[in-house]
Amino acid sequence: MFEIFTRLADWLVYQLMGLSPETKLGDALHFFVEDVSKIYVLLVVMIYLIALARASLNVVRVRDFLAGRHRGVGYLLGSGFGAITPFCSCSSIPVFLGFTSAGIPVGITMAFLLTSPLINEVAVLLLLSLLGWKFTVLYVLVGMAVGVLGGVFLDQIRAERWLQSFARKALERGQQQAPAQSGPAVRLSFAERHQFAKSETGEIFGRVWKWVIIGVGLGAALHGFVPDGWIESHLGDGQWWSVPAAVALGIPLYSNATGVIPVMESLIVNGLPIGTTLAFCMSTVAASFPEFILLKQVMQWRLLAILFAVLLAAFTLVGWIFNVLTPFI
């Protein structure tokens, strides 16, 4: 089904531009054209279809659903909804406060917010098409585990102590009142769903197209210009420090999941161990300074520092565990 993109790249790079598949440039360019065209088509089709299905899901309904839940299921549900609910990362703070003022524990809210950048429908689709279903299932499980365990940990240390005082008061008020009941779900007509899906497709594509170019471009450069086996012999198994190094490298780099997945593909194909790749990519996507500085509006420095340390430790552990488990997958 994806052959058509290989043919398109054959035609464009080898015939039209006259490059030889034997040269590094031809090889890298072919890889670039094939992947970018494939990803663009997949993105447009899949974002539209998924938006059609979830047109009536929004953060208000998720909040009303999560409010008053038992903690045990709360973390799982929070993380699950974080994966599927659409919301712009510039809304993180209002979402945090909205959940908090409904009395939802900080850990459940953070399970939602931590999982959200790691897993989304675009990321899952890209993973499926580029790296196969096994890796996709693995990625989703690990992403949710980071969200759930991070949330549990924050509640265990009573993280609400270190919220900014207005947020802490809002949480206390919210816990005293009965959970809000939202009305019945709005029934949307197909025309309304189509309208939503169309604007979602335009918006998400408008946001991620350049990341795809950057991601695949980096991937193509790795693919064409880094000698085979170089990564494997320098950063392969056996070097325990390569995982924390990959995590540290990911902090100043910031990308969303869409941009980083094409890079993941070429790193793995070039022989970087799966665990190290996962650690690098999760750190790039979820641990970014600008996002953390935003959180300062609702959290004190102490909690921010704890959260950051927890994330880095989690990604490092994920890396080590998967590097050990790779032979069994």
Next chain:
Amino acid sequence: MKQIKVLGSGCSKCIKTAEIISKVAAEVGADVNIIKETDPEAIMNYGVMSTPAVVIDEQVVHSGSIPGQDAIRGWLS
């Protein structure tokens, strides 16, 4: 004079929202005062979780996206 607040943390969509409202207001000759509200506590007190949101005379009329011109004309009339 209508008091209009655009709620949001200063992201590009919030800036666009304020621009488009002032453009429409100028077109229809409405007398408005537009304020950008970026304080998270104030946004929370309006019960808004998706920004940009629009508040007219202390009533939340819109949230989660850049409003369409027709909707804005409706609010201003």
